[in-house]
Amino acid sequence: EVQLVESGGGLVQPGASLKLSCVASGFTFSDYWMSWVRQTPGKTMEWIGDIKYDGSYTNYAPSLKNRFTISRDNAKSTLYLQMSNVRSEDTATYYCTRDRHNSFDYWGQGVMVTVSS
Amino acid sequence: DVVLTQTPPTLSATIGQSVSISCRSSQSLLHSNGNTYLNWLLQRPGQPPQLLIYLVSRLESGVPNRFSGSGSGTDFTLKISGVEAEDLGVYYCVQSTHAPTFGSGTKLEIK
Numbered sequence: 279e280v281q282l283v284e285s286g287g288g289l290v291q292p293g294a295s296l297k298l299s300c301v302a303s304g305f306t307f308s309d310y311w312m313s314w315v316r317q318t319p320g321k322t323m324e325w326i327g328d329i330k331y332d333g334s335y336t337n338y339a340p341s342l343k344n345r346f347t348i349s350r351d352n353a354k355s356t357l358y359l360q361m362s363n364v365r366s367e368d369t370a371t372y373y374c375t376r377d378r379h380n381s382f383d384y385w386g387q388g389v390m391v392t393v394s395s
Numbered sequence: 396d397v398v399l400t401q402t403p404p405t406l407s408a409t410i411g412q413s414v415s416i417s418c419r420s421s422q423s424l425l426h427s428n429g430n431t432y433l434n435w436l437l438q439r440p441g442q443p444p445q446l447l448i449y450l451v452s453r454l455e456s457g458v459p460n461r462f463s464g465s466g467s468g469t470d471f472t473l474k475i476s477g478v479e480a481e482d483l484g485v486y487y488c489v490q491s492t493h494a495p496t497f498g499s500g501t502k503l504e505i506k
């Protein structure tokens with residue numbers, strides 16, 4: 279069974295940094311591109327970016343490229359999202375997703391990030 | 396950015412009724428490789444989204460065949476032929492021909 283489990287969220291102050299993790303199981307992690315997607319409290323969905331199966335290439339939503347970094351450790355079957363200089367508008371539930379046929383075929387349960395002083 | 400406009404924003408249906416959701420794109424979603432990367436997701440209350448349909452009309456494994464997708468270019472439709480109680484939730488279209496973007500969602504309520 280494919281499972282994606284995110285962690286690392288919580289309450290953070292504006293300007294701080296935060297690193298989210300997503301541990302994958304039930305499939306060969308190193309065979310798949312992976313993405314991060316977030317959902318605001320108003321339910322708007324936004325793609326953050328993705329990473330190639332071997333970690334050699336990343337894509338980002340232009341508006342987030344300078345503050346967010348996606349990485350992976352295939353030996354640990356783990357996907358990461360490094361967030362820096364967070365803002366109130368980064369408050370959202372963050373999902374890691376598996377990419378297949380350019381679709382998001384599996385989603386984690388999500389992790390909440392709240393940016394507030 | 397590619398803007399996906401979903402209509403209607405809310406849909407109320409009785410059990411057994413057939414319904415359709417429209418998703419219109421601001422740009423063609425036909426990729427240079429000949430594929431059209433338009434997918435449909437369902438987010439049930441309190442759950443993460445799940446993939447229903449990919450590549451416009453291909454049913455994801457395990458998804459009931461009352462769900463179907465159609466369309467091309469910039470106009471796409473999700474149809475549910477005979478709504479069941481478990482179908483309530485918010486439906487999103489999402490394109491990944493270009494940098495991925497999502498529609499604003501259609502909330503399906505059961506009367």
